[in-house]
Amino acid sequence: MTTLQQVLEAALDLPGEEQEALVIAIQTHKSEIRRTELAEYARQASLDVRSGKLKPKSVAEIMS
Secondary structure, three states: OOOHHHHHHHHHHOOHHHHHHHHHHHHHHHHHHHHHHHHHHHHHHHHHHHHOOOOOOOHHHHHO
């Protein structure tokens, strides 16, 4: 199994442009994962509102 240290060392051995491409690829992947998580959260919240488990509230009510 590859350790984090090994991955970091391999990444640092890459040329600068490839390091930048790697950073962008990781950031994009993390953004896609977060987007999927948020979509699932919103889907579940919508189901909970429709089922009566949650009640709609105003922003003022949520923030208080």
